[in-house]
Amino acid sequence: SRTKEALWEGEERYRNVYDTAPLAFVIWDCECRVTDWNSQAKKMFGWSRKEVLGRNFFEFLIPEHARPRVEDVVDALLSGEIEPDVVNENLTKSGETIVCRWNNSILRGREGQVMGGMSLALDITEQVRAEQALRESEKKFRMLFENASDAIFIHDLEGHFLEVNQVACERLGYSKEELLLMTSMDTDVPEYAALALGRLEELQQHG
Numbered sequence: 001s002r003t004k005e006a007l008w009e010g011e012e013r014y015r016n017v018y019d020t021a022p023l024a025f026v027i028w029d030c031e032c033r034v035t036d037w038n039s040q041a042k043k044m045f046g047w048s049r050k051e052v053l054g055r056n057f058f059e060f061l062i063p064e065h066a067r068p069r070v071e072d073v074v075d076a077l078l079s080g081e082i083e084p085d086v087v088n089e090n091l092t093k094s095g096e097t098i099v100c101r102w103n104n105s106i107l108r109g110r111e112g113q114v115m116g117g118m119s120l121a122l123d124i125t126e127q128v129r130a131e132q133a134l135r136e137s138e139k140k141f142r143m144l145f146e147n148a149s150d151a152i153f154i155h156d157l158e159g160h161f162l163e164v165n166q167v168a169c170e171r172l173g174y175s176k177e178e179l180l181l182m183t184s185m186d187t188d189v190p191e192y193a194a195l196a197l198g199r200l201e202e203l204q205q206h207g
Contacts, residue, residue, distance in 0.1 A: 033054055033055060033057075046094055066089050087101050105119075145163070158183065
């Protein structure tokens, strides 16, 4: 019948998205046992669908230190309190720890009863590592900047001070707050002002 054909076409479209999406789909019951696991989940975490079906995902997917947080998320989800985006560490079959962003939703039966959940994961490990590296780099720069024995000025192309270190404040006789309201042309150091002007002109010519 036409209705059955429409249902079949809908299921085929869903299955195609399920199998080809760049997200890991993990479907689980109220006991946190995996009931389905798509190809991206296998690619991301290493285990095949056959290896994980029927297993409690806490046993192999969640690091011990992250389990209390994930348990809270699962309990909240099953009681109807959905926390859309959750970021936590996960384990892979090879023993590697990765960071994933999870989007969770409840699965209900025909009569509205809670059957479990569906969790979609995106691997954001590289993004998190890049952000951590950037923070470390900024921290090291800040330490060098503040502890330098020379005066350091950072300004824009118009000479407005964007940042100055303590030595610069002592050299010019202004507080940091005062200097950040000034330009290099406002200072009492003619040789610095001349140097700044020359550098600004050079930057503008090559910009």
